[in-house]
Structures are given as C-alpha cells and as structure tokens.
Amino acid sequence: MKAERLFRAIGLVDEGLIEAAAETPAKKRPVWRRYAAAAACLMVLCGAGAVYLITGGFRGYGASAGGSGINNAGGAADAVTFMSYAGPVLPLTTAEENPGVTAERRTDWDFTPRTDPEGYDSQWGATVTDSYVLRNPTDTDVTLTLLYPIVGGIKDLLSIDPSVTVNGEKAETELVIGDYAGGFGGAGGGDTSTLNLRYPSQWTDYQALLDGGDYRETVTGTQIPADMPVTVYTFTDFEAPTEQYQAATQAVTFTADETRTTVLSYGFEGYGWDERTGEITYSYFVPDGQRRSKTDKKLIVIGTDLTGYTLQGYQDGGCDSGEEIEGVSCTVTRSETTLHETLLTLCREILDTMEENPGYYGWLSEAAEILNPETYCLLAERALEQYGLLSDKPVDRYDSGRLDELMDEVLSVDRVLYLKTEVTVPTGGTAEVTAQYWKAPSFDFACSGSEHRNLQGYDLMTTLDSTLAFTAQTASVTHAENVQITGQNIGFDPENGVTEVKLDPNQPHYYLEIQPVPKETD
Amino acid sequence: MDDTQIIDLYWDRDQGAITATAGKYGSFLHALSWNILRSHHDAEECVNDTYFRAWNAIPPERPGALRAWLGRITRNLSLDRWKAGRTQSRGAGMETLLGELDECIPDHRGPEQAAEERVLAECVSAFLRGQTTDNRYIFLRRYWYGEDIAAIAKRLDCGESRVKSALFRTRKALRAFLEKEGIVV
Numbered sequence: 001m002k003a004e005r006l007f008r009a010i011g012l013v014d015e016g017l018i019e020a021a022a023e024t025p026a027k028k029r030p031v032w033r034r035y036a037a038a039a040a041c042l043m044v045l046c047g048a049g050a051v052y053l054i055t056g057g058f059r060g061y062g063a064s065a066g067g068s069g070i071n072n073a074g075g076a077a078d079a080v081t082f083m084s085y086a087g088p089v090l091p092l093t094t095a096e097e098n099p100g101v102t103a104e105r106r107t108d109w110d111f112t113p114r115t116d117p118e119g120y121d122s123q124w125g126a127t128v129t130d131s132y133v134l135r136n137p138t139d140t141d142v143t144l145t146l147l148y149p150i151v152g153g154i155k156d157l158l159s160i161d162p163s164v165t166v167n168g169e170k171a172e173t174e175l176v177i178g179d180y181a182g183g184f185g186g187a188g189g190g191d192t193s194t195l196n197l198r199y200p201s202q203w204t205d206y207q208a209l210l211d212g213g214d215y216r217e218t219v220t221g222t223q224i225p226a227d228m229p230v231t232v233y234t235f236t237d238f239e240a241p242t243e244q245y246q247a248a249t250q251a252v253t254f255t256a257d258e259t260r261t262t263v264l265s266y267g268f269e270g271y272g273w274d275e276r277t278g279e280i281t282y283s284y285f286v287p288d289g290q291r292r293s294k295t296d297k298k299l300i301v302i303g304t305d306l307t308g309y310t311l312q313g314y315q316d317g318g319c320d321s322g323e324e325i326e327g328v329s330c331t332v333t334r335s336e337t338t339l340h341e342t343l344l345t346l347c348r349e350i351l352d353t354m355e356e357n358p359g360y361y362g363w364l365s366e367a368a369e370i371l372n373p374e375t376y377c378l379l380a381e382r383a384l385e386q387y388g389l390l391s392d393k394p395v396d397r398y399d400s401g402r403l404d405e406l407m408d409e410v411l412s413v414d415r416v417l418y419l420k421t422e423v424t425v426p427t428g429g430t431a432e433v434t435a436q437y438w439k440a441p442s443f444d445f446a447c448s449g450s451e452h453r454n455l456q457g458y459d460l461m462t463t464l465d466s467t468l469a470f471t472a473q474t475a476s477v478t479h480a481e482n483v484q485i486t487g488q489n490i491g492f493d494p495e496n497g498v499t500e501v502k503l504d505p506n507q508p509h510y511y512l513e514i515q516p517v518p519k520e521t522d
Numbered sequence: 523m524d525d526t527q528i529i530d531l532y533w534d535r536d537q538g539a540i541t542a543t544a545g546k547y548g549s550f551l552h553a554l555s556w557n558i559l560r561s562h563h564d565a566e567e568c569v570n571d572t573y574f575r576a577w578n579a580i581p582p583e584r585p586g587a588l589r590a591w592l593g594r595i596t597r598n599l600s601l602d603r604w605k606a607g608r609t610q611s612r613g614a615g616m617e618t619l620l621g622e623l624d625e626c627i628p629d630h631r632g633p634e635q636a637a638e639e640r641v642l643a644e645c646v647s648a649f650l651r652g653q654t655t656d657n658r659y660i661f662l663r664r665y666w667y668g669e670d671i672a673a674i675a676k677r678l679d680c681g682e683s684r685v686k687s688a689l690f691r692t693r694k695a696l697r698a699f700l701e702k703e704g705i706v707v
Contacts, residue, residue: 007620007623009640010643010646010666012643013647013650013662014647017662018589019587190644196586247546404524445582
C-alpha cells in the first residue's frame with residue numbers, strides 16, 4: 001500500500017523536525033549569539049595555566065557510536081573497525097617546541113587480569129607502561145615541561161589511574177584537560193543535524209586532531225572567566241499536591257525580546273515558545289523528595305532582564321490549557337551577578353550533590369573526586385563558548401540553552417588529558433620518565449551480534465604530536481599467556497617467545513587485537 | 523527528569539527507567555498510538571511494548587532525542603497492530619490518515635523505481651524543511667503524531683478550514699516534490 005509506505009517513511013523524518021513540532025508551532029532559538037561572540041573574543045585574550053574543556057556521553061555508545069579503529073594506513077589495513085573506539089596510546093611530548101633531547105621509547109601492554117570494583121578478576125583492558133630515556137647531547141642542562149597525553153573522559157580518570165615517575169620517583173603532576181576530541185552530527189541517513197555526539201572512531205581521527213600541535217597549544221593556554229553580567233532567577237522551596245498529581249508541574253512564563261535577551265536554564269525539563277504571543281515557557285516537575293530530579297532550578301538571563309513572569313501549576317508536564325491546578329508554589333530569588341559566578345555556584349552544587357549522593361549521577365560521580373568547582377566551571381564556560389549559546393554557531397545539541405546536558409557532558413566526553421610535570425636532563429646525561437595507566441580496549445558491544453564481540457583492540461601512535469626526537473622505539477607484551485593475539489601489525493609471537501619487537505618510528509601507527517584465553521570455568 | 527538521566531537509568535538497568543519514561547512520555551505515547559488505533563486497550567499494549575523495546579534497545583542505544591525515538595517505536599508498533607486488526611474494523615483513524623496520504627504518491631512510474639523508506643524519509647525531511655513553519659507543524663501534527671484536524675486547529679487557535687487547506691496544499695506540494703525527485707512508492 002503506497003500510503004502505508006509513506007506513513008512509515010514520515011515516521012523516519014528528522015528528529016529535529018519532530019521535536020520542533022512536539023510543543024509549539026515553531027521553536028525559537030534562544031538568542032545569545034552576540035554574547036557568544038563577545039565571549040569568544042575574551043577567549044582569544046587568554047593565556048595561561050591549565051585549561052579544561054568539554055564533553056558528553058559514553059564513548060561510542062548509541063547514536064553517536066562510530067565504527068572505530070579502521071587502520072588502513074601505516075600498514076594496518078587488516079585491523080578491525082570497532083563499534084566503541086578507545087583511542088590510541090600516545091607518545092610523551094613537551095611544552096617546548098624544540099626540547100633539544102633525544103628519546104628512546106618502550107611501550108608495554110600488561111595483560112594481567114584486573115580486579116574490578118566487585119572483586120572479580122576481569123580480562124578486560126591492559127596496563128600500559130610507556131617508558132622513555134631522554135638523552136641530553138648538549139653542553140648545558142635542559143629543564144623541560146613534560147606533557148603525557150592520555151585519551152579519555154574526566155569521569156574515567158579514577159579507573160585509568162595514571163601516574164608518572166621520573167628517575168624512579170613518583171612525580172607530582174598537574175592535570176591539563178584538553179577540549180572535546182570529537183564533533184557533532186545527525187543520526188545518519190542524511191540527517192544533517194548536530195544533535196548527537198560524534199566521538200573519534202579511528203586512530204586517524206586523533207591524528208587529525210593532534211597533528212600540528214594546535215590542540216596541545218590551546219590546552220596549555222589560559223582561560224579568562226566569563227565575567228559578563230547576568231540576572232539569575234533561582235527557584236526553591238517547592239510545593240505541590242504531588243500525592244494527587246504525581247507529575248505536578250510548575251510553569252514559568254514570560255516574554256522577552258530575543259534580540260536583547262538570552263536565557264540559560266538548569267533543572268527545567270520543559271521549554272516552549274508560542275510564536276503567536278511571543279510567550280516563553282519553562283517548566284519543571286515539582287520535586288517530591290522521591291523523584292530523581294535536581295532540587296535547584298535556575299534561569300540565567302543574559303542581556304536585558306525580564307520585565308516579569310507568571311507562575312502556573314499544571315497536572316503534568318504537558319502544561320496544557322484546562323489542566324491547571326492549584327497548590328503549586330515555589331520561592332523565586334532574583335540576583336545580579338556574573339555568568340562565571342553563577343556557573344561556579346552551579347558547579348559547586350553539582351559536585352556537592354555527587355559527593356553526597358553518588359547514585360544521583362551514576363558513573364559521572366567519579367568526576368567529583370577529580371575536579372574542583374573552579375576547573376569544572378571553566379570547562380563549562382569553554383563548552384558554552386565552543387558549542388553552546390555563547391558560540392557564534394551553537395550545535396543543535398545545546399542550542400536550547402539547557403545547561404543540564406552540557407554540564408553532565410563536560411564530565412563524560414572523550415578528550416586528550418595531559419599529565420604535566422617537569423624534568424631536568426643533565427648535560428651529557430639522561431633522565432628516565434615512565435607513564436603508567438590502565439587502558440580500556442576498543443570493542444564491539446556484547447549484544448550486537450558482531451563477529452568481533454570478544455575482541456579487544458589497542459592502537460599505538462609512535463610520534464604523533466611529540467616534540468621529542470626518537471632514536472628507537474620498542475613494544476612488548478607481558479602476561480601474554482592470558483590472551484590470544486588475533487590481529488596485529490607489530491610482530492609479537494608469544495608462543496615462540498617473541499614478546500618484544502622493535503618499532504619503526506617512521507611508521508605512524510601500530511595496532512594489536514587480542515581475545516582473552518578462555519578459562520576452565522568459562 | 524531530563525532525558526539524559528532517564529537514559530542513564532536504562533544503562534544502569536534500573537527499572538525506574540520504565541517508570542520515568544512512563545511518567546514523562548506515557549501520555550504522549552498513548553495519544554500517538556490512540557490516534558492510529560482508536561482503541562485505548564490496543565494503545566496501552568503498544569505503549570507497554572514500546573517500553574519493552576526501549577528496555578532491550580538501551581543499551582547499546584543512546585537516543586539523541588528520546589521523545590522522537592520512543593514515538594517512532596510506538597508509531598510502528600501501532601501501524602503493525604492496525605494492519606493485524608483491520609479486518610476487525612479497528613483503526614478508523616488510520617484508514618483516514620492513509621487515505622489522505624495516498625494522493626501524495628506519484629504512481630505513473632514502474633515498480634522498479636520504488637524507493638526505500640529511508641530515502642523517502644530523507645526526501646520528505648528535505649521537503650518539510652522548505653515549508654513554512656506553520657505548514658510543517660500542521661503536516662507533522664497530522665501525519666507523524668496522527669492528531670485530528672480539530673485538535674490541530676485548537677492548538678493553533680484557528681479554524682479547521684485553515685488546517686484542512688494547509689494540509690491540502692502541503693500534500694499537493696509533496697506530491698510535486700516527490701515527482702520531481704523521481705520518487706515512487
């Protein structure tokens with residue numbers, strides 16, 4: 001039946017169009033472009049210290065999952081393309097463009113099973129030990145700022161557990177957080193929206209990201225806090241007849257000149273714009289002490305302040321006419337401050353909530369043990385300036401002005417994280433630097449039915465974005481008896497005792513694919 | 523609860539995910555299904571099946587737009603149920619919807635030129651992006667959400683004749699667009 005096929009096809013039209021038709025005849029893009037441009041200018045002035053950036057979702061899962069690890073360059077044409085790509089092991093680099101030292105590198109994958117948080121041994125991932133002997137051929141001592149890059153999200157840091165030793169002593173390191181390593185895209189099939197996260201899906205994506213050094217240089221610049229003035233409306237002390245209406249909703253409605261006013265929201269689940277009346281409505285489910293919802297709601301107004309607003313309670317989140325209810329109330333507090341101070345307060349609240357109630361944020365909560373509010377705030381501002389409403393071209397994912405997803409994704413998206421420390425290499429002498437961390441593998445989802453379900457993939461970049469002059473590189477595997485190597489372009493042959501292989505620094509990329517050796521109990 | 527948190531519950535295998543989904547989107551999904559089936563009992567079953575599908579799909583899925591993602595599932599389940607039950611005179615709403623859409627499809631080309639649904643969907647998306655905001659809204663409320671003309675008119679605070687007129691013009695324009703694109707279904 002012709003019409004039935006068309007009906008089904010209409011079901012597949014862009015999600016953005018469906019969402020736009022969900023609540024109002026047309027959705028207005030909140031208006032902050034001018035301020036975004038101003039903020040971007042501020043960023044150009046920045047210059048110092050550790051900088052931190054963005055993120056979002058679980059690597060490679062869901063709509064944003066990309067194929068990964070396709071290695072059709074550098075002699076890796078037979079490598080598997082994984083559904084979830086973990087990123088490569090990257091080489092040590094320095095903040096100095098010409099450090100004046102040479103380096104010998106040795107990289108080891110240790111496949112000793114890891115004990116997971118539940119106490120079970122798991123043949124998942126590998127401990128990477130990446131060692132360097134730096135040699136100073138000059139006639140003066142050389143002091144270098146070392147940057148050891150690791151691919152991962154902030155929330156991964158506890159499990160990655162990275163460390164750096166210099167000449168056998170554990171070094172004090174500063175965490176320098178790079179920008180989101182991926183991009184944004186549609187759901188496929190011609191969808192040109194930027195609603196979904198697009199993580200790097202193969203080693204060449206990291207090559208493109210890091211080659212030339214711009215990414216690293218940006219990371220080591222300084223970020224100026226977003227000090228633009230804002231008016232903040234904070235909603236607290238919620239009341240509603242939630243026993244009668246389980247989804248009781250509070251709506252806040254106002255009008256605003258979009259050329260003068262832009263609004264960011266946090267803690268609001270609903271947003272609508274009436275094209276005919278110009279009324280903007282934000283709404284939230286009234287917290288009932290049981291529902292997992294944020295307890296503090298904020299509307300952050302940039303530009304001309306609101307001239308007023310109305311509050312109305314509804315039976316549910318539909319906020320439909322005829323479903324108004326009495327007894328819904330809250331306290332609204334208005335304050336004037338800066339965007340930076342507002343976001344800093346928000347970051348403190350989020351991190352406090354994570355510490356007090358880790359279950360609320362799930363796996364993101366680990367980030368609370370890593371980040372301080374100031375760093376978190378700068379990362380959020382950076383995300384707003386790069387992709388959100390402070391950007392001159394916000395991505396669809398963040399263009400509604402909702403901070404909720406953005407604040408979470410700052411903690412979760414993949415980046416390049418740098419461990420920064422200093423070392424002095426004496427004239428005519430050497431210094432030994434070793435980085436060690438747990439490396440998750442690239443993999444295919446267990447439920448995918450993929451023929452590669454049990455494979456674990458690892459990539460290694462030999463010289464990408466490193467300022468060091470490599471004279472030799474070696475790769476090795478430890479406890480290879482626990483795994484079966486199913487693919488590689490390195491040359492390991494553990495059964496015949498070949499567990500260490502010299503690498504060619506001129507070859508940019510090596511890969512290794514393994515399967516756990518089944519145990520008798522498996 | 524925002525969508526990210528709901529999806530996290532699915533990933534945590536927390537059955538609260540279903541409760542949260544039902545609380546936020548249950549009414550929407552039920553209305554969507556009822557618009558097609560005109561049977562509250564059947565709509566309820568389709569919505570419950572939608573939750574079951576979502577539970578099985580997330581993970582590994584992480585939908586970028588949860589409402590539309592769930593709606594697509596409900597819509598397809600409802601259409602399948604309508605097809606299974608139409609001999610029992612169910613789903614008068616669906617008969618009407620399909621009758622209107624029938625006129626959009628060019629039919630003078632051979633079946634060998636039949637387009638895949640996804641290609642067709644891309645064309646329809648492109649077509650809709652070129653429409654006025656109101657026409658796009660009316661078309662999608664009618665043929666994606668399955669809403670009746672009176673309800674759309676109420677939403678827009680306008681007369682039903684304006685909605686009918688807009689739908690008529692948009693269907694004509696879609697037919698012309700699909701013909702130009704060489705699409706036949």
